[in-house]
Amino acid sequence: MNSLVQFRSKPAAPAHHQRPVKELVILSGKGGTGKTSLAASFAALATNAVLADCDVDAADLQLLVTPRILRREPFTGGDTANIDPSLCTGCGLCEDLCRFDAIYTNGPGDLAWAALRHIDPLACEGCSVCAWFCPTHAIQMNPVINGESFVSETRFGPMVHARLGAAQDNSGKLVSLVRTTARKLASEHRRELVLIDGSPGVGCPVIASVTGATQALIVTEPTPSGLHDLERVAELTAHFHVPTALCINKWDLNSSMSDLIESRALDRGMSLTGRVRYDRAATQAQIAVQSIVEYAHLGTADGIAADIRRVWQAITLLPALAAGNPQPQSHPPQCPSESSSHHQTDTPAARQHLPQRSASTAPLDSPEHLNPMVR
Ligand code: SF4
Numbered sequence: 001m002n003s004l005v006q007f008r009s010k011p012a013a014p015a016h017h018q019r020p021v022k023e024l025v026i027l028s029g030k031g032g033t034g035k036t037s038l039a040a041s042f043a044a045l046a047t048n049a050v051l052a053d054c055d056v057d058a059a060d061l062q063l064l065v066t067p068r069i070l071r072r073e074p075f076t077g078g079d080t081a082n083i084d085p086s087l088c089t090g091c092g093l094c095e096d097l098c099r100f101d102a103i104y105t106n107g108p109g110d111l112a113w114a115a116l117r118h119i120d121p122l123a124c125e126g127c128s129v130c131a132w133f134c135p136t137h138a139i140q141m142n143p144v145i146n147g148e149s150f151v152s153e154t155r156f157g158p159m160v161h162a163r164l165g166a167a168q169d170n171s172g173k174l175v176s177l178v179r180t181t182a183r184k185l186a187s188e189h190r191r192e193l194v195l196i197d198g199s200p201g202v203g204c205p206v207i208a209s210v211t212g213a214t215q216a217l218i219v220t221e222p223t224p225s226g227l228h229d230l231e232r233v234a235e236l237t238a239h240f241h242v243p244t245a246l247c248i249n250k251w252d253l254n255s256s257m258s259d260l261i262e263s264r265a266l267d268r269g270m271s272l273t274g275r276v277r278y279d280r281a282a283t284q285a286q287i288a289v290q291s292i293v294e295y296a297h298l299g300t301a302d303g304i305a306a307d308i309r310r311v312w313q314a315i316t317l318l319p320a321l322a323a324g325n326p327q328p329q330s331h332p333p334q335c336p337s338e339s340s341s342h343h344q345t346d347t348p349a350a351r352q353h354l355p356q357r358s359a360s361t362a363p364l365d366s367p368e369h370l371n372p373m374v375r
């Protein structure tokens with residue numbers, strides 16, 4: 001995506017004056033932990049960020065920040081096979097070779113029309129094997145539109161987001177596109193932080209969100225599954241040597257489980273950024289199409305908003321973000337062919353890149369910490 005949409009920000013500085021763009025990626029082991037609600041509040045509290053919604057399979061950050069789309073582009077993540085029936089002799093070689101059972105016939109029988117082959121576009125993985133071996137060159141590979149990407153303006157600043165089409169694949173590639181575009185916007189508009197709302201889980205889109213990020217923040221909730229899923233994501237971030245911090249959402253629903261989760265996180269060398277209480281005001285803020293810290297300015301949700309401000313302050317003090325020491329961005333995000341479960345997070349190499357527990361949890365109630373839009 002060749003950007004360059006104009007936002008209300010200063011013109012780009014000469015390259016030698018620019019500070020490196022840092023990336024904070026917010027993750028969760030599963031959906032429903034409140035990750036996106038917290039991301040929206042962090043967007044309100046950040047003063048110089050570009051937002052990137054990398055949860056392309058369920059892009060719902062936009063529901064809270066109501067972006068105004070400035071530019072949209074189709075996303076092509078791969079090819080799909082198409083058969084020209086006028087060239088197909090019905091030899092069946094392509095059907096024999098397809099490993100994904102994406103090729104089928106018209107029906108049983110020896111008649112020529114019955115032997116014609118067709119492609120199921122939802123099953124085709126675009127490997128091109130059938131096109132390579134078709135003796136009559138009846139098969140062409142054509143690009144398929146998997147979704148759309150957007151550059152938008154929000155009340156918190158620029159935002160890059162995307163939408164994956166129904167039943168479409170290649171979400172990892174789309175996440176990489178969103179991140180690349182967001183970094184480019186941040187660099188051009190002198191914004192030092194890209195705030196990434198990542199996907200839940202540990203799949204391809206998460207890997208594409210994490211690799212090369214400056215800092216990861218895992219949001220979890222105090223349940224056994226929250227602990228289990230946290231450990232899976234922590235193994236992933238450790239594998240990619242991304243410093244990782246923890247925030248427990250709705251911690252007061254099970255305080256002893258919250259203690260256990262924080263203890264496990266410390267054992268893994270993760271930083272603790274604090275806890276956010278359960279408050280129905282979080283849901284009311286969503287209904288009001290506001291982040292929680294914005295909603296608090298209507299006179300409610302003060303307690304949970306104060307929790308979130310404290311967490312945000314602790315995040316800004318994390319060594320990787322405070323020092324401005326981003327990881328190299330050159331390598332493309334890739335899914336490892338094997339499971340990451342056998343990678344240990346306690347190796348010396350992994351610990352070398354992990355910050356220690358953040359010492360400061362001082363209140364952050366002063367208005368200078370708020371985005372001007374929500375003061
Ligand atoms: S290999 Fe080519 S000619 Fe043979 S069935 Fe497939 S499309 Fe038709």
Ligand code: SF4
Nearest residue numbers: 098124125127128130
């Ligand atoms: S491109 Fe690959 S997956 Fe698609 S129909 Fe051909 S052989 Fe099957």
